[in-house]
Amino acid sequence: MAISFQKIILHKLQMRMMDPFQTSFGTMQDKEFYIIEAVDTDGNRGFGETVAFSVPWYTEETVQSNKEIIENYLIPILRESEINHPDEVFPLFSMIRGNNMAKAAIEGAIWDLYAKREGIPLAKALGGEKTEIDVGISIGIQPTVKLLLEKISYFVEEGYKRVKLKIKPGYDVDVLREVRKHFPQTPIMVDANSAYTLKDTELLRQLDDFNLLMIEQPLQHHDIIDHAKLQARIETPICLDESIHSFYDAEKAVELGSCKIMNIKIGRVGGLTEAKRIHDYCQEHGIAVWCGGMLEAGVGRAHNVAISTLSNFILPGDTAGSSRYWKKDIIHPEVVVKDGIIKVPTEPGIGYSIDEESLEEYRIEKIAYEF
Ligand SMILES: O=C(O)CCC(=O)C1=CC=C[C@@H](O)[C@@H]1C(=O)O
Numbered sequence: 001m002a003i004s005f006q007k008i009i010l011h012k013l014q015m016r017m018m019d020p021f022q023t024s025f026g027t028m029q030d031k032e033f034y035i036i037e038a039v040d041t042d043g044n045r046g047f048g049e050t051v052a053f054s055v056p057w058y059t060e061e062t063v064q065s066n067k068e069i070i071e072n073y074l075i076p077i078l079r080e081s082e083i084n085h086p087d088e089v090f091p092l093f094s095m096i097r098g099n100n101m102a103k104a105a106i107e108g109a110i111w112d113l114y115a116k117r118e119g120i121p122l123a124k125a126l127g128g129e130k131t132e133i134d135v136g137i138s139i140g141i142q143p144t145v146k147l148l149l150e151k152i153s154y155f156v157e158e159g160y161k162r163v164k165l166k167i168k169p170g171y172d173v174d175v176l177r178e179v180r181k182h183f184p185q186t187p188i189m190v191d192a193n194s195a196y197t198l199k200d201t202e203l204l205r206q207l208d209d210f211n212l213l214m215i216e217q218p219l220q221h222h223d224i225i226d227h228a229k230l231q232a233r234i235e236t237p238i239c240l241d242e243s244i245h246s247f248y249d250a251e252k253a254v255e256l257g258s259c260k261i262m263n264i265k266i267g268r269v270g271g272l273t274e275a276k277r278i279h280d281y282c283q284e285h286g287i288a289v290w291c292g293g294m295l296e297a298g299v300g301r302a303h304n305v306a307i308s309t310l311s312n313f314i315l316p317g318d319t320a321g322s323s324r325y326w327k328k329d330i331i332h333p334e335v336v337v338k339d340g341i342i343k344v345p346t347e348p349g350i351g352y353s354i355d356e357e358s359l360e361e362y363r364i365e366k367i368a369y370e371f
């Protein structure tokens with residue numbers, strides 16, 4: 001039956017992370033984003049979350065561009081369309097180029113709404129079968145190696161299944177040598193967020209000595225050609241993050257041999273439908289995938305949990321527990337990690353309810369678009 005929308009509400013939230021998060025491109029601590037609430041005429045409510053940052057560091061999208069695209073283009077498209085299933089949303093939005101994070105947030109709200117109308121968990125609506133998912137931790141660049149070692153110890157003791165470290169030129173080989181001395185067996189990977197070029201091949205080859213699970217996005221943020229050249233010259237598996245914006249990108253990267261592993265971020269690829277399609281393609285081609293993170297609050301985190309239940313999400317993702325980021329999250333219960341595992345909720349939709357009090361506490365703007 002077609003989903004009949006009553007309204008879509010944009011809640012703009014401002015939240016402060018417990019610790020600053022530093023990567024090769026910058027440091028983040030204050031997060032602004034939108035929670036998208038899609039309400040149908042029966043009063044069912046579905047939720048999505050925008051994941052772009054305030055500054056276009058990671059991709060060209062921003063919190064502000066997400067709002068403008070949703071308000072001026074995506075909501076008008078929905079007003080004129082009939083939607084029976086959330087898989088229909090991505091093709092409808094394809095008349096708008098790019099702006100994947102804006103598209104994904106609204107599509108995510110529709111997926112949640114759909115699953116709630118059907119009375120099934122979002123994970124099941126997506127075809128996921130796992131009842132629990134493995135998770136790792138992503139640790140930002142630290143002011144000293146001593147602090148980094150302390151952080152790693154803390155998260156390893158918490159039970160996280162693998163540790164991801166951020167690297168950049170000048171904070172790579174020596175730091176990893178020290179880390180490996182203290183943690184010889186811990187599953188470790190690194191993420192460079194495009195900080196290197198092919199000229200650094202010799203340096204990147206030295207990383208082969210550290211038995212890393214993978215190196216994430218070492219080269220330019222749109223590249224798949226140089227990554228293929230690099231992969232042929234190093235043993236450490238390359239994982240692509242920033243370079244994959246679509247099924248098309250994923251297909252070309254696999255054809256060229258640009259990576260052996262793929263990080264799927266729902267926002268980066270334009271939503272759950274496209275994420276699932278990339279997942280399926282990678283599965284057919286022997287490319288393992290895992291779910292990346294964008295320092296999400298509870299709603300985005302819940303979507304990440306749901307997609308991670310698909311069978312080719314073989315490697316632990318970056319979906320850490322709520323308490324790693326926030327003093328108080330916006331969902332109830334919060335996402336809890338125990339022994340590196342999240343139990344997948346069994347309630348309909350995303351399976352976590354909105355903590356209305358927190359939502360209000362963090363909200364700095366609310367706009368309703370009637371249908
Ligand atoms: O904990 C998370 O949500 C993952 C954090 C993380 O590693 C990243 C978040 C956002 C942008 C990047 O710096 C990065 C990544 O590249 O995966």
Ligand SMILES: [Mg+2]
Pocket residue numbers: 191193216217241242263292
């Ligand atoms: Mg990354």
